[in-house]
Amino acid sequence: MKTTISGKTPNLSRRKFIISSAVAGGGLTLGFHLPFGIGSAAAQSASDTAEINAWVVVKPDDTCVIRIARAEMGQGTLTGLAQLVAEELECDWKKVTAESITAGQNLARKRVWGDMSTSGSRGIRTSHDYVRRGGAAARMMLMQAAADQWKVPVGELQVANSVITHAASGRSTTYGQVASAAAKLTAPDPKSIKLKEIKDWKVAGKPVRRLDTADKLNGQKVYAIDLKLPGMLNAAVRNCPVFGGKLVSYDESKVSGMPGVKRVIKVNDSTVAVVADTWWRAKKALDALPVVWDEGPNAKVSSASIAEHLKSGLASDDAFADINTGDALKAIAGAAKKVEAVYSLPFVSHTTMETMNCTVKLTADRAEVWIPTQNPEASLAALSSASGLPLEKCEVYKHDLGGGFGRRIGNQDVVRQAVSIAKHYPGVPVKMIWSREEDQAHDFYRPIAQCRLAAGVDANGNLAGLLVRVSGQSINAFANPAAIKDGKDRRQLQGLWPQPGDAQIGYTHPNLRTEYAMRNTHLPVGPWRGVNTNQNGIFLECFMDEVAKLAGKDPLEFRRALMSERPKHLGVLNAAAERAGWGKPLPTGVHRGIAQFMGYGSYSAAVAEVSVSAKGEVKVHRMVFALDCGNVVNPDQIAAQIEGSVAYGMTTLHSEISVEAGKVVETNFHNYRVMKIAEMPKVETVLALTHDFWGGVGEPTICVVVPAILNAIFAATGKPVRNLPLSKQGMMLV
Amino acid sequence: MYQLNINGRSHPVDVEPDTPLLWVIREQVGLTGTKYGCGIAQCGACSVHINGEVQRSCSIPVSSVKAGDRIVTIEGLSRDSSHPVQKAWAAIDVPQCGFCQSGQIMAAAALLKNKPKPTDKDIDEAMTNICRCGTYARIRAAIHLAAGNTKVGSADAVATEKTGV
Numbered sequence: 001m002k003t004t005i006s007g008k009t010p011n012l013s014r015r016k017f018i019i020s021s022a023v024a025g026g027g028l029t030l031g032f033h034l035p036f037g038i039g040s041a042a043a044q045s046a047s048d049t050a051e052i053n054a055w056v057v058v059k060p061d062d063t064c065v066i067r068i069a070r071a072e073m074g075q076g077t078l079t080g081l082a083q084l085v086a087e088e089l090e091c092d093w094k095k096v097t098a099e100s101i102t103a104g105q106n107l108a109r110k111r112v113w114g115d116m117s118t119s120g121s122r123g124i125r126t127s128h129d130y131v132r133r134g135g136a137a138a139r140m141m142l143m144q145a146a147a148d149q150w151k152v153p154v155g156e157l158q159v160a161n162s163v164i165t166h167a168a169s170g171r172s173t174t175y176g177q178v179a180s181a182a183a184k185l186t187a188p189d190p191k192s193i194k195l196k197e198i199k200d201w202k203v204a205g206k207p208v209r210r211l212d213t214a215d216k217l218n219g220q221k222v223y224a225i226d227l228k229l230p231g232m233l234n235a236a237v238r239n240c241p242v243f244g245g246k247l248v249s250y251d252e253s254k255v256s257g258m259p260g261v262k263r264v265i266k267v268n269d270s271t272v273a274v275v276a277d278t279w280w281r282a283k284k285a286l287d288a289l290p291v292v293w294d295e296g297p298n299a300k301v302s303s304a305s306i307a308e309h310l311k312s313g314l315a316s317d318d319a320f321a322d323i324n325t326g327d328a329l330k331a332i333a334g335a336a337k338k339v340e341a342v343y344s345l346p347f348v349s350h351t352t353m354e355t356m357n358c359t360v361k362l363t364a365d366r367a368e369v370w371i372p373t374q375n376p377e378a379s380l381a382a383l384s385s386a387s388g389l390p391l392e393k394c395e396v397y398k399h400d401l402g403g404g405f406g407r408r409i410g411n412q413d414v415v416r417q418a419v420s421i422a423k424h425y426p427g428v429p430v431k432m433i434w435s436r437e438e439d440q441a442h443d444f445y446r447p448i449a450q451c452r453l454a455a456g457v458d459a460n461g462n463l464a465g466l467l468v469r470v471s472g473q474s475i476n477a478f479a480n481p482a483a484i485k486d487g488k489d490r491r492q493l494q495g496l497w498p499q500p501g502d503a504q505i506g507y508t509h510p511n512l513r514t515e516y517a518m519r520n521t522h523l524p525v526g527p528w529r530g531v532n533t534n535q536n537g538i539f540l541e542c543f544m545d546e547v548a549k550l551a552g553k554d555p556l557e558f559r560r561a562l563m564s565e566r567p568k569h570l571g572v573l574n575a576a577a578e579r580a581g582w583g584k585p586l587p588t589g590v591h592r593g594i595a596q597f598m599g600y601g602s603y604s605a606a607v608a609e610v611s612v613s614a615k616g617e618v619k620v621h622r623m624v625f626a627l628d629c630g631n632v633v634n635p636d637q638i639a640a641q642i643e644g645s646v647a648y649g650m651t652t653l654h655s656e657i658s659v660e661a662g663k664v665v666e667t668n669f670h671n672y673r674v675m676k677i678a679e680m681p682k683v684e685t686v687l688a689l690t691h692d693f694w695g696g697v698g699e700p701t702i703c704v705v706v707p708a709i710l711n712a713i714f715a716a717t718g719k720p721v722r723n724l725p726l727s728k729q730g731m732m733l734v
Numbered sequence: 735m736y737q738l739n740i741n742g743r744s745h746p747v748d749v750e751p752d753t754p755l756l757w758v759i760r761e762q763v764g765l766t767g768t769k770y771g772c773g774i775a776q777c778g779a780c781s782v783h784i785n786g787e788v789q790r791s792c793s794i795p796v797s798s799v800k801a802g803d804r805i806v807t808i809e810g811l812s813r814d815s816s817h818p819v820q821k822a823w824a825a826i827d828v829p830q831c832g833f834c835q836s837g838q839i840m841a842a843a844a845l846l847k848n849k850p851k852p853t854d855k856d857i858d859e860a861m862t863n864i865c866r867c868g869t870y871a872r873i874r875a876a877i878h879l880a881a882g883n884t885k886v887g888s889a890d891a892v893a894t895e896k897t898g899v
Binding site for chain 1: 750766769770772776807811827829831833859863866868873874
């Protein structure tokens with residue numbers, strides 16, 4: 001594996017590093033008593049450990065415990081952040097362990113660990129600077145402690161692998177031996193800290209093994225759903241099958257005598273719960289519980305009526321234009337050849353393997369929740385508001401997540417429900433678990449969207465003008481209306497934005513127009529790995545192939561002609577094409593498709609090799625990706641994330657969330673088909689790094705997975721795929 | 735009262751006869767490495783071995799488990815994560831979130847017991863467990879590794895840096 005990194009050092013001053021106040025106040029660690037997971041061993045011997053600063057705790061045996069604020073949900077951020085701290089700490093990587101902090105601890109220490117939310121592929125790209133400064137500050141303090149002990153200038157010391165040496169006198173010591181002295185020192189001025197050049201990295205930038213694998217191989221890892229607490233009760237819940245409907249009544253007498261059942265609880269206006277000694281007994285009783293719902297007016301809504309609603313936004317005059325360069329409509333109207341198409345993409349669900357759950361324990365002056373959460377501070381706020389206790393009396397024990405994908409960020413619906421149930425049992429922990437059926441039918445889905453695209457090409461086969469009109473549901477309208485400025489919800493055009501930095505459109509043209517018309521539904525929507533770059537990547541990149549065909553151009557060449565002002569987009573496109581052997585012969589029946597797009601500050605391109613049988617069986621043989629995420633912390637974990645994006649993206653070729661009588665139809669894996677190993681293509685990745693920025697990794701590549709495949713299907717069949725899942729085209733993934 | 739032989743130990747459990755084996759393992763016996771994912775034998779997160787065969791415990795009523803049946807969960811696959819499948823999984827960092835991996839490992843171990851040198855087609859047919867993180871490429875590579883079909887470092891899934899950018 002070739003991982004040599006070279007390049008410019010990025011700007012390192014964008015986040016202020018706040019030194020722990022606890023260091024000055026006595027030095028020894030506060031001691032963490034996390035009842036779970038990583039770091040519990042460290043917590044048990046807290047009295048022997050020295051907290052050098054908020055990020056680094058050193059034990060007498062030289063173990064360096066690195067504190068992690070972000071959530072680990074499989075994406076490898078825990079290991080990557082530890083690599084960054086360790087790089088500056090100059091510690092022995094073999095003796096590094098990681099420890100999660102809690103939202104309450106972050107609050108109590110004035111957010112010394114910064115933002116804990118793990119979303120938007122920000123885990124590393126927005127914290128690399130301050131965690132490295134944390135590691136560097138700890139190194140400086142440990143070296144100063146050795147210098148003080150030996151009464152020599154610190155500048156005469158050297159350090160490597162947790163061993164400090166003074167060559168002149170032949171002395172050496174270890175981090176573990178000087179840790180308690182170091183913990184008593186004043187932290188250095190963060191501005192005085194000089195970080196290492198990336199080219200000098202020894203641990204960061206390398207494909208080291210993850211720190212969190214061992215417990216995932218033997219059943220020892222405790223996910224929140226696995227939590228056992230003394231006296232714990234279990235709750236199963238049912239939400240009104242129609243969003244917006246109400247709970248009218250239930251007949252508790254029908255289930256109150258069932259084994260283990262404690263009681264039935266009205267959780268809120270639309271949710272009922274059964275509490276029992278075990279979850280299985282609670283669920284069995286819930287299944288037997290007669291419930292009357294007032295389904296309300298949304299019970300008339302169907303996928304067909306939603307489709308009509310979105311269709312009304314394809315040519316309506318209530319849209320706003322985001323990019324409006326030249327006169328695209330006039331240019332298209334006057335072009336030698338024209339093409340227009342309507343694309344349609346359904347709702348899809350997150351379907352984390354670990355269903356929604358949390359455990360809540362309430363007393364008169366304390367509220368606690370054990371939860372798989374992407375945003376422990378949002379969980380803390382929800383716990384506080386739902387329990388009525390101030391933030392300082394609340395605590396969130398974040399468990400590593402059994403999948404996140406955007407479902408477990410801001411929507412703290414499970415916290416509020418579990419608090420409502422636990423209020424009936426003061427002092428008793430209550431674990432609430434959603435069944436798979438509840439989880440599927442009460443998600444915050446990826447927004448449904450349609451898109452009308454039009455383009456003209458001139459007599460020479462050059463693009464004359466391009467229109468992109470998106471009509472669909474808005475995440476902000478549902479979750480964060482304040483983010484919509486002047487009625488313009490630009491978020492739904494993510495990936496088509498003109499401005500650089502996060503999700504810029506890869507093409508420039510004198511006649512270009514992008515528009516969005518908001519069409520909301522009664523289904524809740526939210527961020528879904530890659531968010532709106534998924535839909536917009538398909539719309540733009542699949543239509544580009546339609547236009548290229550109209551122009552009689554090769555899809556790669558047609559794109560390149562529009563990308564001269566987008567060197568980074570072009571860089572990954574070229575890198576993917578080169579690695580994939582674009583233009584070179586393929587086995588009979590195999591066809592290529594290509595796509596590029598940008599999201600989460602990173603540039604992605606993909607080439608798919610696909611065959612389509614006469615029966616419409618679509619086989620994806622190989623996918624080649626190029627990613628420019630600026631800098632790399634762990635190339636093997638980047639590869640893992642890209643592999644993951646392939647599987648998560650390709651599932652949308654199989655499945656959709658549809659609506660009948662206001663209800664979600666696809667309630668489990670039997671009718672929400674998820675991609676399996678047999679359908680997984682070979683995945684190759686080339687990192688085409690420019691080293692002058694920090695982009696995300698977890699989400700960026702998913703937006704090119706599906707368009708590259710659909711373009712290969714188009715190449716194979718001559719028919720564009722404008723609707724998903726593939727079954728709508730009489731095709732299926734095999 | 736049922737007597738279950740799990741990981742070589744006998745466990746008396748007092749539950750209703752229709753209680754799924756999964757929930758007996760998790761809630762009565764207290765072994766939580768075996769996961770709930772769907773409850774309808776679709777995802778495989780609940781996979782255990784019964785008399786050496788991989789089974790989806792969410793859809794097996796405890797009453798249908800026979801007295802002499804030997805049940806092995808992920809906790810009992812090996813004493814110290816030394817099963818070849820566990821070692822291969824560790825060698826190439828298969829898990830992401832890890833939630834499905836108990837089931838994946840149990841399915842892979844059963845596959846290798848029946849077919850010590852599986853082909854890709856064998857893997858496709860035997861490994862129908864769902865992983866939402868998308869670790870499929872590494873699961874395949876790790877099975878080949880455990881089988882001795884390949885050596886560490888030969889997996890397809892590597893990210894290499896393009897030179898001369």
